[in-house]
Amino acid sequence: MTVQSKEINLDQLGGTIYPETTNGEQLRWHSPLEAPFHIAGFPWLAQDGIYRRLPLASEAVLPPAVDTLAYCTAGGQIRFRTNSSRLVIRVRLAGPANMYHMPPTGQCGVDCYLGEPGEQSFITTAKFKPTESEYESQLYQWDSKKDVAVTLNLPLYQGVEEVWIGVDKDAVVSDAPAYASSRPVIIYGTSITQGGCASRPGMAYSNILSRMIPVEFVNLGFSGNGKGEPELAHIMSEIDDPALFILDYEGNTGEAGNIARTLPAFIEILRERHPEVPILVVSRIYTAEDQFYMERRELHDRRRLIQIENVEQRMAEGDRNIHFVDGFKLLGDDFVVNDCTVDGTHPTDLGFLRMAQSLAPIIKPLLQL
Template structure:
């Protein structure tokens, strides 16, 4: 008789699921903090030398949760060119993978894209033990020299203490192509902005957009804590020379009264430093519960109205560079089928979000000649 209570060991049964040991004796290990590597997505990296999304010692005291979540490396990228026949990666994380609804590959993994800006294609994701805080993973092994521009996306919901790039000792390492401009697109928001719950880093919507729009993207999504506080607004405004600011924080904004206070404060604070930069206010995507819970629907409609009216009022006062996007349309038909839990998008959801936002961003960039 079959023992139905016995654990099914899929990793043993399917060799494609196994984590194969890596052989690294012949590789040289390089720090991406050194030239010619380029690291994108961390505005304060040059100052603090840490893979962190906000300053280590901010001018203003940040909310504790925001300060902690800033250590998650969502949106970070390592860019370079190489002809190495092999490419591996070593990472030291701040903790193990522990999320119930997000794969370890998205929370704590790196993934690899090859190709020039605007023509990048996914190749592989790091394989590792999700319980481990240190791992080494082979990203490709051609067996011959082939030159590519490489983009490695950092983990979305974990901190990275160290990362090293392994290449053949005789491999050439060069700089990645420059962006079309040195002006970053800054996105502030919630867990959805941060990338919950993409299966791998490259599928967060900021990273998807970065593959089609040749600018640096700064992902400032703070899971559960995108609340629009003034001190956060002032800190974000410190990022120099932005091409655009996208505010996507309704889902964490609290009551209708809360967002009625924070949004009309956030935008003027940002305007003090960046008077003409396009600002795009995006209301939240459609949640599955919006269909069934009247109080949820009323809350969303009220907060969306606040955002629309705030933008309209600012435009009437002369700020023609602030815009509103109705986020309830971003996922399209069957929106509830694009989430893992009725709230957080799957890869399909993030792809639809990026596809919907891309023409808006492109049009505004063209209007402002960025």
């Protein structure tokens, strides 16, 4: 006998998965592009006025794929303080969720943390239909007014065209609390850097680090396209007063000769404008696939050795502010590594947490915090 399965509708079974109406007309709506909101993660926001991680115009010509991925808002944060009893967000995306190995909440969602820098606690993630590119979602509601510092993490793998913040009509919205330092940390890298495949934006490792080390982190991870082009180094060098550069792009370099060619040039370009800013070179993480594909493991070993040799050479030449971290050690022991990826390559939330926990004690001394 053949038994035909039925479509499962969680709404009908009491497990609501889509948002209920928010009665947004009862709220006062703010654009976070205006004062007193603070937006982190977009160094060229004041110049271009859009949620984009690289400048719209530059003397350096961007690779087309990087130019497109720059619209993904990975690492972008909206920060403010309010005493509103309710917080609602409206978002218009460049497109809907469409990734097989990443939850829509991570690709297209916004999640919310409350608390002072370094003491933030997660409360919820926006609820929306994955097939839609516009949504409105309530993030919290109290019985009475409560003063809180709010951090909203923007989508990791989709562009954001508009954001609106809804609060009580009589609520006060004021400046976000200050960071421990005004100087940003710039992370350049791959899909893993961009946040693939975190379940929600706050679990990308740059965002976890921003809670552990309360400074601005600028996420310049470009999925499949962190290849170390000199154009990217020139653009990164334009960012004012950086506290630290992190180079985590090995995973997209292919043959070992590519990183041997690009890494020295990339570092030299950064050094021309920022001779004393610390640079941290991070090799690729060890993943589940590495224990089964020996040729790939050998390639990673060659590329890691090239990075070590580059850093040691610059140190021998007198660069006191360049450092190396072995990415194979960031996820912990083999038992933990087996459960740290979604698809054998891209980290789960556990993987990203392990990365951040390993990197934080290395980064803090470099920032002198």
